[in-house]
Amino acid sequence: MPVIVAENISKKYIIDHQRKTGSPSLRDIVTDTMNKWFSGKRNDAGFAEKEEFWALRDVNFSIDQGDRIGIVGHNGAGKSTLLKILSRITEPTTGQIKINGRIASLLEVGTGFHPELTGRENIFLNGAILGMSKSEIRQSFDAIVDFAGVEKFLDTPVKRYSSGMYVRLGFAIAAHLNPEILIVDEVLAVGDTEFQKKCLGKMRDVSESGRTLLFVSHNLTAIQALCNKSFYFEKGRLIDQGETTHIITNYLSKVSHKMLEKHWDNIENAPGNDQVRIKSFRLIPDYQDDLRHIDVRTPVSFEFEFWNLIEDANLNLSMHLYTFTGECIFNVGTQSESFAKGLVSGKCELPGNFLNDGSYVVSMMIVKDTSTVLYNMEEALVFDIEDYRENVTWYGKWPGYIRPQLNFSIRQIEHAVND
C-alpha cells in the first residue's frame, strides 16, 4: 500500500537579479510603484529583472510502506526542495501529495535548540518541535541522554556544549521519534565517524522495523547501505527511479566526469558575491609519459584565481578533496594573508603516487579572518585517476582511498644454515 503518492509536483521560485539577498524593503516597493504610476511602465532598475526558476518540475512518484528511499542528485537538483514540500515547510506551486501516516522530518540536527536553555530543557523543547508528546519524550528521556552521552551536562546550557555534544544530543532526540515515515536530510555530514556509525545503525533499525524512510545524502555508500530504492533528480526532474544499485550506477555514469577546468572572463557573470568572485579554477596534470591521461603516478596541481573585492582582507584558501561517493579525503588550507583589492591566485600541488585510482571531487573555499567563509565553490572540479601498476600480476581493485608509496621494505635477515 502506498504511503506517499505525489502527482505532478512543481515548485517555482522567483529569482530577483537586482537584489542579491533578503526581502525587498518597503522602499523598493514604494519606488517601484511610483515609477509605475509616473512613467507608465516598469522601471528596469527596480523590479523588472525577475526570473522564474523551477526547483521541481512535474515530479510523480509513489512510495510503499517499508520502502527505504535514497534520493541522489547534484546540488540544486531539487532534493532539498522535495523534502521541504514533504515536510510541509513550503507548498508546491502545482500538484498534490497524499501522505498516509505520521511523518517526521529531520532536516537539521537540533532544530530550535535554544542556547540559553539546559540540555534537559532543550530535549523537551526539541522533542515537542519535532512532534513528540510530552509523555513520549519522558518515556525515551533516559535513552536519549544515554545515546547522546551527555548525562553530566544535562543541566548545563547548551551554549556551553562542544559542537560534537550539540550534534549528538540533537540526533539522539530525533532518533527516538516514532513516526511511520521518517525524512532525513544529510545529517550525517556532521559528527565524528563513531557517531556517524551510530546514526546509520539507528536509521537501519528504523527501516527494519517496517517504517518508511526517505534519505538524502551525498554519501552514496550510506545510501547503498540503507536504501532499497532510489530516486535520481536532475535539474528539478525525477529522471530515474528504481533499485538503489541500478540508480547509483546510472548516476555515476551520467555525471560528467572530468571537469578539469572552469573559468570566467567576465567578472559580471562570475560566480561569487559582492566580496569575492571566481575567475578560474583548473587542474593541471604533470603528465609522466606520452599517454595524455592522469594515472596514479601523475602529479597534479590545482590553480585557483579569484577577484578580491574587499580592501585589506585577511584571506586564506581551504580546499576539500572528496571521493565521488562523498567521503572527504582531506582538507588543506593556506596561510592567511592580507590582500588588497584585485586578482588573487592560489596553487596547491598534489604529488604523484598519492591518491588511489577513482573519481574525485574538489571544492574550494575562500575564508576571511580564518573563520568566515566568503564563498564555497562546491563540486568545482571533478577528475578521474586511472590505475597503473608495474610488475604486478594481480588486477583486483586496489583497496583504500589513497595509495601512497611509502618506505616499505623487505629483506632477508638470516640465511638458513645449509647443511
Place this chain on the structure above:
Amino acid sequence: MAGQHTITIKAGGSEKDYWKDLWLNRQLLWILSKRDISVRYKQTLLGVAWSVLRPLATMIVMVFVFSYLAKIKSDPGVPYPLMVLSGLTIWTFFSNTFTQISNSILINSNLVSKVYFPRLLMPLSSIAVGFVDFLITFGIFLLLTFFFRHPISWQIVFLPCFILLTFITSLGFGLFFAVLNVRFRDIGQLIPFLVQVGMYACPVAYSSTLAQGTWFEKYYNLNPLVGIIDGFRWCLLGDQAYFNPQSLYSTAVLSLIILILSLIYFRRKENTFVDHI
C-alpha cells in the same frame, strides 16, 4: 501503524484540518511559551525584578511630568498615580504582546525553515511573556491601591472581559504586522515608533474625559484601545473613573473584525513564509 493520519499537500491547500492541527499541537504551544518565559530572565542581573522596576519607574516619571509639571487632573476621586498605573498596566500588556506577536515569525525563523507546525503557534506562544509581565504589574497595582486606601470596586468581576479584549486586539494588529514583517524588514523599525505614538494617543497618562466635546472625539473613540483602557480602569477604580459603556460595543466589534481579517491574511501567507525568510 495503520495510516489513519492522512494529509494532502497541495498549492494553497491550507487544509481543513488546520484548527485540529493547532489543537493537537497545544503542548508545543505550552512549551514554546515556557521557553520564552525562562529565556527572558536567564542571564539578566536583576531577573524578574525588571518586570517590577519598569512599570514603577514609568509610573513615577509620568506622575512627575503629567501631574506635577503639566498639572493634568485625574478623574475626580481617583488618585493620579493609580489612574496612570491602571492605564499603564493594560497598555503595556497590549504593547508588549503586540510587539512580540509582530516579531514572532522572524524571531523563530530557524524553526520556520526547518520544521512544520501551524505557524499560528508562534504568535500565540509569544503572548505568554507579556501576560506574565502583566500579572506582575497588576500585583503592583493592587499593592498601591492599599497604599492609597482606594477601595477595589465590585466591577473587578468584569476584568477578564477587558483582558480578553486586549488580547483579541493585540492579536488582530500583531498578526497583520507579523506577516508584513516577514515580507518587509522595515516594519521592524516601524513597530517601536507605533507603540510610542500609541501611548500618547491612548488615555494612559490622562483621562479620556479630556477628549470629550472636542472636534476629534468621534475619531478618538474609533481607537479600540480607548474603550479598553477606560473600561479596565473602571473595573479597578470604580464609578469615579470615566467609562462610557456605549463605546464597548464598537470596540468589541472593531477588534473582532480586525482579528478575523488578520487571521485570514495570516492563513493565506503562512505557507510561504519560508520563501521570504
